[in-house]
Amino acid sequence: MRHDLNLTIDRPTFVTHLECSLTGERYEADRLHGLSAAGKPLLVRYDLDGVKAALTKDALAARPMDLWRWRELLPVRHTKNIVSLGEQATPLIPLPRTAARIGGSGTLLAKDEGRLPTASFKARGLVMAVSMAKELGVTQVAMPTNGNAGAALAAYAAVAGMEAIIFCPADTPEVNVREIAAQGARVYRVNGLIDDCGAIVGEGAKQRGWFDFSTLKEPYRIEGKKTMGLELAEQLGWELPDAIFYPTGGGTGLIGMWKAFDELEKIGFIGSKRPKMFAVQAEGCAPMVRAFEAGEEFAPRWENAHTIASGIRVPRAVGDFLILRAVRESGGAALAVSDEAIAAAVRDVARDDGLLMCPEGGATLAAYQRALDEGLIARDARVVLFNCASGLKYPLEDQSRTLDRHAPIDFAAL
């Protein structure tokens, strides 16, 4: 079918209002919003009965397989505001040798989010947030980032013709810092962590009127991220997997998927079965794990955060209670894994099944292994790991050898 069908036909949207995720307080749609009065994320609500009447699985199947096929469950009202760079559905890659090696006997799939624009799952959230910002007249945005979100924002801001100012920790992966600037944004390296960068953005928003694109501080990134859940359900024939392992920094994707499953049930596309949701963190930065184990509703800042998986080096998350709620309701857990286990997972799965994961993706595999070892899930469970970015964005070891073509070559020894 024509590639641009989802982007050339205006279709109705079904947004009714927004509401505070903590108090339920109601906010009007089609206005610019940050956090709620209670300082918590806003969630977008839809007329799901209307969606149920308007959308069938067959109608969906006849649309191009990109994020915009979910139009009835998305907030953008006018197609002309969509700043697309081709957000195609990401593939589910089977990892049979990896599963066998660590003792899983069910299907093990990696959802390879590195195949999105700017090579990470951040594209899903940012294409939605930038499209909505464009729809609502924003011209200048700012964001703290560990790298991938900033890259996605820069690219979509370029498409939108919007000014983007981005702050990242000084030790953010080099390729991220460079791609942000290449895509036309101004990027600053800050001596601190992502929440320190967030404080600068907050101050700039006050002083200069920047629109604050921090995770969950505007309501639409979560709507983009929830398409991971919508897409996964359809790809698996409308039967959700038994468990999802999700690398959790700000947690937008986990919260978004949980919301997506609820919406899919309400429009009659799936039943009440849910996957166990596993929020995966690094041992050096595990605020959700600590709060989960302590039975707390909120997660205080994790001091001295450190891990090689920079995408999940998030000491404090404004959506903490939403993450913890989803994990608990699902019967899942928050799990921390070591940097050594992360590195080993990345190495092993590339060698065994040909998929080069990012460190955060590797963390999900390490957590799956822990969950198996500790009996948190059945060995034959059907499991989906989220590889949230391309492994090419991260340093790889040099394992090459050199060969002099002018010298005699011992082919038996190669």
Added chain:
Amino acid sequence: MRHDLNLTIDRPTFVTHLECSLTGERYEADRLHGLSAAGKPLLVRYDLDGVKAALTKDALAARPMDLWRWRELLPVRHTKNIVSLGEQATPLIPLPRTAARIGGSGTLLAKDEGRLPTASFKARGLVMAVSMAKELGVTQVAMPTNGNAGAALAAYAAVAGMEAIIFCPADTPEVNVREIAAQGARVYRVNGLIDDCGAIVGEGAKQRGWFDFSTLKEPYRIEGKKTMGLELAEQLGWELPDAIFYPTGGGTGLIGMWKAFDELEKIGFIGSKRPKMFAVQAEGCAPMVRAFEAGEEFAPRWENAHTIASGIRVPRAVGDFLILRAVRESGGAALAVSDEAIAAAVRDVARDDGLLMCPEGGATLAAYQRALDEGLIARDARVVLFNCASGLKYPLEDQSRTLDRHAPIDFAAL
């Protein structure tokens, strides 16, 4: 629809035989082949009347949007031999600001092949070649590469459980050399160019029985690459663009697309209209351009080849006459562009339209600009550029600034 439909249903294939691309000499299918007796590439031939009777556009539209939906026009007979890593259709990205800036008034689209497994178009050819090698019992393969082909081979060989030995020029982009090894292949840096590496592979094939995976030296990479043409036709509603700009090293993709268009016409999916095919090379390595301009059928080796676009640093191509034939039949041209123009194109399109191209992709934009300036195509022509790999695989400039969060920040100056 379920994500794995194309990979779980065995469907008939229609291969009848192979033939020498120069002499037309016939070779049996289902046997291991290298070059023909005349030392030229073999082409796979199908019972296209049979395909025409078996395949409709509607049937096609009901299949998942990956490379394997073209099954009737592909050589793999048994689904179990397919070594997939999720070869999804790549998006067509509009470049409206770029078009306006350089004076094009028609639609300008980039086909973003960086979204395939291992982040380059090489995945298309290698998934087919490795699947066929598996089907035909090969267990050990070797290849010369400028980087991306080796990365794709390594990944698919890992899936197939096949041994892969890979040789690349010493100055191959660092990330390529490292990803090849990470995906389980043995990789050697050689003091020479890709054809020097090819000579080593040829010798190893003789001495050790390695199966030679050099460009066009086995018949199936071209069948994978031709899916670029099949996919493009479908994405544009079965109407081909006016011009295609293709970065040309070994030229498999250009030859493959030309073959695809012919097959599509024979099964009644498109008419006789063809795009002008532009083979794009770098000024420092332009054997096809030289032969095209001299009216030659074959292209001698280009000495002292050099360009920042390493993927098209191919001094000599075994499919030279096929490339030149397609370019001439189409009314297109072979064009060379400077490294400066390539770098400028990459920089401009990222800033203007948010797409980070690889240098070879940048070369196609620079060539499009030349074709406009020289009146080789109409200003309102509908044009497709092939961005053959993710721009993230190549060095980017550091344009970041640093910011001390402990010092007072002048927000107006940021």
